[in-house]
Amino acid sequence: xxxxxxxxxxxxxxxxxxxxxxxxxxxxGRLFVIVSxxxxxxxxxxxxxDTFYDGKTALALERLQNIVDFHxxxxxxxxxxxxxxxxxxxxYMELEETVASSNPAVREYEVWYDRxxxxxxxxxxxxxxEYLAAVxxxxxxxxxxxxxxxxARHKDANVDLERSAERLVPLVEAADSRVYVGQGxxxxxxxxxxTTIGREGSDYSAAAAGYILGAESVTIWKDxxxxxxxxxxxxxxVCHIPEMNYLDAIELAYxxxxxxxxxxxxxxxxxxIPLHVRCFLxxxxxxxxxxxxxxxxxxxxxxxxxxxxxxxxxxxxDFSFILEERFAQIFALLDxxxxxxxxxxxxxxNLDLCMDRTRHLEELTERLRQEGYYTRYNTDMELITIRNYxxxxxxxxxxxxxxxxxxxxxxxxxxxxxxxx
Ligand SMILES: Nc1ncnc2c1ncn2[C@@H]1O[C@H](COP(=O)(O)OP(=O)(O)O)[C@@H](O)[C@H]1O
Ligand SMILES: N[C@@H](CC(=O)OP(=O)(O)O)C(=O)O
Numbered sequence: 001x002x003x004x005x006x007x008x009x010x011x012x013x014x015x016x017x018x019x020x021x022x023x024x025x026x027x028x029g030r031l032f033v034i035v036s037x038x039x040x041x042x043x044x045x046x047x048x049x050d051t052f053y054d055g056k057t058a059l060a061l062e063r064l065q066n067i068v069d070f071h072x073x074x075x076x077x078x079x080x081x082x083x084x085x086x087x088x089x090x091x092y093m094e095l096e097e098t099v100a101s102s103n104p105a106v107r108e109y110e111v112w113y114d115r116x117x118x119x120x121x122x123x124x125x126x127x128x129x130e131y132l133a134a135v136x137x138x139x140x141x142x143x144x145x146x147x148x149x150x151x152a153r154h155k156d157a158n159v160d161l162e163r164s165a166e167r168l169v170p171l172v173e174a175a176d177s178r179v180y181v182g183q184g185x186x187x188x189x190x191x192x193x194x195t196t197i198g199r200e201g202s203d204y205s206a207a208a209a210g211y212i213l214g215a216e217s218v219t220i221w222k223d224x225x226x227x228x229x230x231x232x233x234x235x236x237x238v239c240h241i242p243e244m245n246y247l248d249a250i251e252l253a254y255x256x257x258x259x260x261x262x263x264x265x266x267x268x269x270x271x272x273i274p275l276h277v278r279c280f281l282x283x284x285x286x287x288x289x290x291x292x293x294x295x296x297x298x299x300x301x302x303x304x305x306x307x308x309x310x311x312x313x314x315x316x317x318d319f320s321f322i323l324e325e326r327f328a329q330i331f332a333l334l335d336x337x338x339x340x341x342x343x344x345x346x347x348x349x350n351l352d353l354c355m356d357r358t359r360h361l362e363e364l365t366e367r368l369r370q371e372g373y374y375t376r377y378n379t380d381m382e383l384i385t386i387r388n389y390x391x392x393x394x395x396x397x398x399x400x401x402x403x404x405x406x407x408x409x410x411x412x413x414x415x416x417x418x419x420x421x
Contacts, residue, residue, distance in 0.1 A: 001029070001030045001031070001032060001213050001214070001215050001216065002027065002029060002030070002031055002032070002215055002216055002217050002218070002219065003031075003032045003033075003034065003206050003209050003210040003213070003215045003217070003218040003219070004023070004024065004027070004031055004032070004033050004034070004206075004218075004219050004221065005033075005034040005035075005036075005184060005202055005203060005205070005206035005218070005219065005220045005221065006020050006033070006034070006035050006036065006128075006221050006280065007036045007184075007200075007202060007203075007220070007221070007222065008036045008037055008038060008039055008040065008041065008042065009039070009222075009223050010221055010222075010223070010280045011035060011036070011038045011039070011124055011128065012038060012039035012040075013039070013074060013077075014074050014077035014078045016038075016280075017074065017078055017127065017128060017131055018078070018131075019280060020033075020035075020128065020221070020280065021128075021131060021132055021135050021137065023221065023280065023283055024132060024137060024179060025135070025136075025137055026283070029178075030177075030178050030179075031178065031179045031180070032172070032180045032182065032209050032210075032213060032215070033128075033139075033179060033180065033181045033182070034182055034183070034184045034202055034205050034206040034209060035121065035124050035125045035128050035181060035182075035183065035184060035202075036120075036121060036124065036184045036185060036202040037120025037121050037123070037124050037185070038070070038071065038074065038120070038123075038124045038127075039070070041067060041070070041071075041120035041123075041124070042117060042120050042185075042199070044063065044066065044067050044070075044120075045067065045116060045117045045119065045120050046113075046117060047063055048060050048063040048064055048067065048099065048116065049112060049113055049116045049117060051063060052099050052102075052104065052112070052116070053104050053109060053112060055103075057099065057100060060099045061096070061099055061100060064095060064096060064099055068092055071088065071123055071124075071127065072084070074127065075088070075127060078127070078131050078134075079134070085126055085127065085130040087122075087126040087130075087141070088123055088126045088127060088130075091119055091122050091123050091126065092123075094119070095116070095119050098115060098116060099116070109359070110154035110155040110156075110338070111154050111193070113154065113155045113196065114154045114155060114157075114186075114193070114194045114195045114196050115194055117196060118145075118183070118185065118186040118194050118195075118196050120185075121144075121183035121184055121185050121186050121202075122143075122183060122186070124183075125141060125181050125182065125183045126141065128181055129141040129181040132179065132181065137179055138177065138178065138179065139177055139178075139179035139180060139181050140175040140177040140179070140180050140181070141180075141181050141182075142168075142171065142180050142181065142182035142183075143182075143183075144182045144183045144184075144186050144187055144205065145186055145187060145188040145192070145194055146167060146171075146188070147164060147167045147168040147171060147182070147187075148164045148167075148168070148186070148187030148188070148205070148208065149163040149164045149167065149187065149188070149189070149190055150187035150188065150189060150195045150197065151189070151195075152189045152193065152195070153195075153338070154193075154195055154196075155195075155196055155198070155338070156196075156197070156198045156338055157187060157189075157195035157196065157197050157198075158197065158263070159187055159197065159204070159205075159208040161208060161211055161212060161267060163190070164187075164208065164212055165212045168209070168212050168213070169212065169213070172213065182205075182209065183202075183205070184201065184202020184203075184205040184206065185197060185201050185202045185205060186205075187205075197263070198261070198263070200258065200261050201261055201263065202261070203220050203260055203261035203263075203264040204261045204263035204264050204267075206218050206220060206264070207263070207264040207265070207266075207267045207268050207273075207275070208267055210267065210268060210271075210273050211267035211268065211270065211271050211273065214271065215273055216273070217273060217274045217275070217276055218268060218273055218274075218275050218276070219275075219276040219277075219278055219287075220260070220264075220275070220276070220277055220278075221278055221279070221280040221283075222259060222277055222278070222279060222280065223279070223280065223281055224259065224277075224279060225240050225279050225282075225285055225287070226240055226241070226242065226277045226278065226279065226285070226286070226287040226288030227240070227241045227244060227249075227252070227257075227259060227260075227277050227288040227290075228240055228241065228259075229241060229300050229301060229302045229303065230302065230303040230304070231257070231258065231259075231304075231305065234305060235303060239300065240288070241288055241297070241300060241302075242286065242288055242289070243288060243289050243290070243291070243294045244288065244289075244290045244294055244297065245290070245291070245292065245293070245294040245295070245296060245297075246265050246268070246269040246290060246291070246292065247296070248294075248296060248297050248387075249265050249275070249290040250262070250265040250266070250269075251387065251412075252302060252304065252387070253265060255304040255306065255383075255385035255387075255414075256304050256305065256306025256307075256342075256383065256385065257302075257304045259277065260275075260277070260290075265290070268290075269292075272291075272292055274289050274290065274291040275289070275290040275291070276288070276289050276290075277289075277290070297387070297388065298388060298411070299388060300388060301386060301387065301388045301389060301390065301393070302385075302386070302387040302388065303384070303385075303386050304384070304385040304386075304387075305382055305383070305384055305385075306342060306382060306383040306384075306385070307382050307419065308356060308357040308382075309342065309354050309355065309356065309357065309381040309382055309383050309416065310354070310355050310356070310357050310358070310361060310377055310378065310379050310381060311352065311353070311354050311377060311378045311381045311404055311405065311416050312352070312353045312354075312355060312365075312375060312376075312377040313350055313351070313352050313353075313375065313376045313377065314330060314350070314351045314353070314368060314373050314374070314375050315349050315350050315351070315373060315374045315375075316349065316372060316373055316374075317372050317373065317374055318372065319349050320349070321348060321349065322346055322347070322348070322349050322350060322351045323346050323351075326351075326373075327351075329371065330351060330368070330373075333364065333367055333368065333371070334353075334355075334364070337358065337360040337363060337364045337367075338358070338360070339355050339356070339358050339360070339364065340355055340356040340358075341353050341354070341355045342354050342355060342356065342383055343383060343405075343407065343414055343416065345405055345407060352405060354381065354383050354405070354416045357379065361377070361379070365377065378404070378418070380418060380419045381404070381416050381417065381418060381419060382416075382417055382418075382419050382420075383414065383415075383416055383417075384397065384413075384414065384415045384416075384417055385412065385413070385414050386412070386413045386414075387411060387412050388411060389408070389411075389412070389413035393413065394406075394408065394413055397413065397415040397417075400415075400417070402417050402418040402420075403415045403416070403417045403418075404416050404417070404418065
């Protein structure tokens with residue numbers, strides 16, 4: 001069994017769906033296909049959720065209609081006639097009922113997020129599965145909410161691989177198909193409450209499926225040639241990296257290289273499953289492979305920019321030593337508000353944290369104030385990571401006015417910088 005993962009960009013229109021049908025059709029062995037929501041549907045569903053959450057039902061329903069129209073246009077182009085697969089119709093209806101009738105309780109934002117935003121993947125996989133069948137690729141549509149048992153940390157859940165294996169393996173055996181189509185990004189708690197596993201998390205879904213099914217490989221199909229030493233959307237002069245070991249890959253992903261979701265590597269490394277990054281725009285290209293046994297990259301400089309960062313400074317009003325006396329309390333609070341910290345620096349009494357932007361920032365800092373801390377923050381920051389940095393790069397970052405914090409080891413340089421306009 002191989003696992004293929006197709007992201008939103010690969011299924012953003014009818015031509016994209018046809019293209020993935022051709023890639024899937026070219027593989028003759030057994031395939032578990034993970035698909036994300038089409039194009040920018042997850043963003044659109046987040047927008048819908050916000051209006052719904054603010055009680056603006058009419059506007060939420062209008063946004064839902066735009067999402068429905070977008071998918072219906074793709075279906076119409078694929079089939080060349082008006083057609084609505086039963087499952088897609090059911091998901092439209094469930095979404096409409098939820099949006100029209102429910103009244104969200106204030107503290108349950110993340111729970112509502114998971115009830116609503118995961119529909120992007122449910123709809124996209126239903127269309128893809130139906131289309132594959134229509135072009136002669138028989139397949140089984142899999143509801144990953146029934147297969148991936150996750151933690152109840154809504155909006156950022158983790159897949160329990162062992163519990164999920166108890167569900168996914170028998171399902172795959174019973175269906176006995178060559179091709180399976182399941183959703184990225186979603187799962188459910190033990191008692192069936194829908195969950196999502198973090199934005200851009202479908203790579204992780206593919207890795208989890210690969211682990212559970214003992215796949216010979218996992219391939220994530222992207223719009224780039226493979227892994228590059230920088231984001232081609234930001235830098236002109238990038239080079240292709242044909243292979244990488246798991247350790248370099250997990251550091252790259254964790255630092256914010258969008259091409260691989262950070263949670264993807266661990267399940268694959270644990271079972272020694274190679275991860276291929278290939279280009280859906282040109283399947284003939286070899287792409288990149290992440291696997292064991294590849295030499296550590298000590299030469300090629302890799303530049304990663306993680307946007308949407310907040311730099312938060314925390315100090316206890318009573319001048320307690322921050323690491324010795326306050327660290328655990330601060331981190332318990334950060335965890336409570338589901339904050340993702342990407343870099344830490346401390347002095348005697350100050351703790352500087354570079355973290356992902358969060359909608360709970362005001363609540364968090366208020367809580368910290370109540371607990372006796374002084375706080376200060378900047379919200380318009382980005383985190384730069386350079387692996388195998390040069391002395392020139394170090395000097396440039398250290399000397400730059402808009403750089404607020406620099407940290408380095410022998411191989412890795414990190415800097416928190418005010419975002420360039
Ligand atoms: N080091 C890198 N190598 C390749 N692509 C990168 C890198 N860093 C960032 N990217 C970006 O990642 C994008 C692909 O990831 P993403 O859009 O999340 O894929 P998908 O949503 O289809 O799974 C590329 O278009 C590229 O702009
Ligand atoms: N649809 C989700 C999950 C995902 O992984 O998408 P993509 O594969 O397009 O990054 C998101 O946009 O976050």
